[in-house]
Amino acid sequence: MVQRVVPDVVVRRLTQYYYALRHCQERGVEVVSSQRLGEMLNVTAAQIRKDLSFFGGFGKQGIGYHVGSLLEHVQRILGLQQEWPVALVGLGNLGRALLQYPGFAQEGFQIVALFDTDPRKVGTTAGQLVIRDNNEIAQVLPAAGVRIAILALPPDEAQEVADRLIQAGVRALLNYAPITLKVPAGVWVRQMDPLLALQSMTYYLVRVTG
Amino acid sequence: MVQRVVPDVVVRRLTQYYYALRHCQERGVEVVSSQRLGEMLNVTAAQIRKDLSFFGGFGKQGIGYHVGSLLEHVQRILGLQQEWPVALVGLGNLGRALLQYPGFAQEGFQIVALFDTDPRKVGTTAGQLVIRDNNEIAQVLPAAGVRIAILALPPDEAQEVADRLIQAGVRALLNYAPITLKVPAGVWVRQMDPLLALQSMTYYLVRVTG
Numbered sequence: 575m576v577q578r579v580v581p582d583v584v585v586r587r588l589t590q591y592y593y594a595l596r597h598c599q600e601r602g603v604e605v606v607s608s609q610r611l612g613e614m615l616n617v618t619a620a621q622i623r624k625d626l627s628f629f630g631g632f633g634k635q636g637i638g639y640h641v642g643s644l645l646e647h648v649q650r651i652l653g654l655q656q657e658w659p660v661a662l663v664g665l666g667n668l669g670r671a672l673l674q675y676p677g678f679a680q681e682g683f684q685i686v687a688l689f690d691t692d693p694r695k696v697g698t699t700a701g702q703l704v705i706r707d708n709n710e711i712a713q714v715l716p717a718a719g720v721r722i723a724i725l726a727l728p729p730d731e732a733q734e735v736a737d738r739l740i741q742a743g744v745r746a747l748l749n750y751a752p753i754t755l756k757v758p759a760g761v762w763v764r765q766m767d768p769l770l771a772l773q774s775m776t777y778y779l780v781r782v783t784g
Numbered sequence: 785m786v787q788r789v790v791p792d793v794v795v796r797r798l799t800q801y802y803y804a805l806r807h808c809q810e811r812g813v814e815v816v817s818s819q820r821l822g823e824m825l826n827v828t829a830a831q832i833r834k835d836l837s838f839f840g841g842f843g844k845q846g847i848g849y850h851v852g853s854l855l856e857h858v859q860r861i862l863g864l865q866q867e868w869p870v871a872l873v874g875l876g877n878l879g880r881a882l883l884q885y886p887g888f889a890q891e892g893f894q895i896v897a898l899f900d901t902d903p904r905k906v907g908t909t910a911g912q913l914v915i916r917d918n919n920e921i922a923q924v925l926p927a928a929g930v931r932i933a934i935l936a937l938p939p940d941e942a943q944e945v946a947d948r949l950i951q952a953g954v955r956a957l958l959n960y961a962p963i964t965l966k967v968p969a970g971v972w973v974r975q976m977d978p979l980l981a982l983q984s985m986t987y988y989l990v991r992v993t994g
Contacts, residue, residue, distance in 0.1 A: 582984075583793075589983040593964075652983055653990035660982075667884065671877035677962050677979050721989055722982065745992065746985035748978055752887050754803075762988050764981035768958055769887050771974035772870075772932065773799040773862055774792075775956035778972050779931055780863035782955065 580628045587625055588652055590615050595645040607638040654682060659718055661687040661744070663735050664726035665695050665705055668750060672726060673701045683722070687714050691731070708735060715742040722746045729753040790838045797835055798862055800825050805855040817848040864892060869928055871897040871954070873945050874936035875905050875915055878960055882936060883911045893932070897924050901941070918945060925952040932956045939963040 594614045598606050608619035615622075626632050626644075629651055633639045649655050660683050662669055669690075672678075678685060688705045690696060696707045706714060714720075723744045725732050732751035739747065740761055747763045749755055755763050804824045808816050818829035825832075836842050836854075839861055843849045859865050870893050872879055879900075882888075888895060898915045900906060906917045916924060924930075933954045935942050942961035949957065950971055957973045959965055965973050 585987045586980075586984045588987070589980045592983065593980075651987065653986035654983060656990075658982075658986060658989075667877045667881035671881060672978065674877065675978070678982075681979050681983070683979070683982055722985070724978070746982070746989055748981055748985075760992055762985045764985060766976060766978060766981065768882065768885070768934070768976060769891055769893070770796075770799045770803075771958055771976065772868075772888075772893055772956070773802065773864060773891070774796045775932070775958075775972045775974060776863035776868060777795045777798070777861065779868075779956055782970055 578628060584625045584628060585652075587615070587617070588648055591622070591625075592645070592648045592652060592654070595641055595648060598641045599645055603641055605638045606641055606644075608633060611639070657682045657684060658722055659684055659686040659720045661685070661689065661711070661715055661718075661720045661723040661739070662726065663689045663708065663711075663723060663739070664731075664750075665690045665692075665700055666726065669724075669726035670700065672724060685724075686718055687720060689735075708738065711735075711738050712742045715739070715744065720744065722748070724748045724750070726750045788838060794835045794838060795862075797825070797827070798858060801832070801835075802855070802858045802862060802864070805851055805858060808851045809855055813851055815848045816851055816854075818843060821849070867892045867894060868932055869894055869896040869930045871895070871899065871921075871925060871928075871930045871933040871949070872936065873899045873918065873921075873933060873949070874941075874960075875900045875902075875910055876936065879934075879936035880910065882934060895934075896928055897930060899945075918948065921945075921948050922952045925949070925954065930954065932958070934958045934960070936960045 594611055608622040611622050612619040632644050632647060660678065662672060662685050665688060673685060688700055688703045689708050689711055690705050691708050695705050698705055721744055723739045725735060725747060727735060729751045732749065732753055733755060736747055736755045736757065740757060745761050747755060748766060749763055750766045752767055752769060757763055804821055818832040821832050822829040833843065842854050842857060870888065872882060872895050875898060883895060898910055898913045899918050899921055900915050901918050905915050908915055931954055933949045935945060935957060937945060939961045942959065942963055943965060946957055946965045946967065950967060955971050957965060958976060959973055960976045962977055962979060967973055
């Protein structure tokens, strides 16, 4: 058991290694070098070796990584060998688009509970699930063992809902509302903010022509 | 003019500095220390000083940064002092949710062109714009000066549409399709992938209890 704290940026890259290794496996590749992995992910071979060293030594000098075995390790490190029940809060256009996205279930993230505050929506079904009122979060989630929630909400509702979800045992929030959520230690948030993404690309656009 | 290449991670953090500085300005704060900025953004004061040093010296030793002046600089560095016309491809639930999101226009990103391939959608209007066929991308975008596009598409259509957009002059792609787009040098992509985000949080969930 390696005891060093793994930087979050390494954890994020690990998900990319996971997909690159799956890509190799699907193509029947049995061994991959850090050079080749690096090319696939646009990072240096040295970075790959350093990242993976946080979790122990996997590769063999001059040979490379055994794809199947490294994939299994990365999957276990990331906690992806199990199913994760997920709550979705907010059933507007965005929430409904997310509900239809087959990738979640394919990758082991099963949406098991839906919440909204709109009385016209509460009690109706979406994707074979009944939409419940946000007031029911505390009753529903602990029993379902839900620790991951997706927030597809307007910004003025997101913090209150996040607080409620955390009280009900949620520890990971995928936040589509364009606000920075305040959460206690031990709760993780990923911000899906299209504006920040756009604003970090215009930097390049003003520097190139053509 | 500082000539060093700025790492992409610094560019991304710059967008966060931008919002933190706006937050300060809205609250009437005139001077902010790198310590305080760091607390707001969860990075060290040293990191902030180092990041900003890429663009010249802004702060005064022992005094801090003048909020208004630094904000203006960061805005100009990021190319946010101008309006950016944007194309949106894919008018499913996700595309429609994005079209309704007021943040884009508020921040200077004006959606000016809509595309879809579905004959039931082409020719109809959404958000006061006529949805055009993907075939028209090459005719419409250069005339409108569009260099930014949002892809709200299924994964099997995304690469072909991206190629077409790039040929029509697009240089920045906000990609909601869960595939890694292949783009030439000088084109930037930001991936809005909820699965990668979820999979980078389960790492933490399997390591904590409660």
